Amino acid sequence: MQTKHELIPEPIGLDVDQLPRPLDWQQLFGNANPVELEIGMGKGTFITEQARARPDVNFFGIEWARWFWRYASDRLRRNGCTNARTVRAEAAYFLTEFVPPESISVLHIYFPDPWPKARHHKRRLIAPKFMPAVARVLAPGGRIQVVTDHKGYWEENIEPTIRGAEFLDVVDYNRPGSAAGGECVGTNFERKYAREGRPFYAIAAVRKET
């Protein structure tokens, strides 16, 4: 039988129950490099490609589903991404409880679960109630990037929430270097949905300087 400790995909995957509140990024990563955070990393395609390509940036992934968290953490380990750490947690809770204020240079959210049924819309992550957590963790000038394939989520929540956040200015969306030709970001879900011919919706915004 496995113990809880053996289930933690160390050294990349961290046990949320063992973490200090708030985290100390410099202590965690052993340097003062900027920190980019991805919510819902799935199989970890984006975070792994970015962590490999940009060793002077620290990457932190939050993933709720245990299987995906273990898969992505192991992938980061196999790729030698010493500048990456992950945790299995619910993102809004983790941002609020663990992430130091104004400490994130980029918040990446790619293909968040759309919860298409009307009675489940309240479970959507990107909604006005989530924005205080974003406002708390983004550094001045820090960026949030969101991509979805889901028109309803885009029109009902994502675009109005990001455009309506007083602390943000909408800017041009930056395609990360991991995106292949024609891609917005290059995650597993984007590649799967692109094969189905779905359109994508992308937005980026920066936190106003105070």
Ligand SMILES: C[S@@+](CC[C@H](N)C(=O)[O-])C[C@H]1O[C@@H](n2cnc3c(N)ncnc32)[C@H](O)[C@@H]1O
């Ligand atoms: C549709 S998948 C997209 C995965 C990946 N970003 C991609 O594009 O391939 C959404 C992922 O976000 C995770 N997720 C959804 N809500 C979350 C939350 N509140 N906190 C942490 N992870 C969450 C899910 O478990 C799932 O792995």
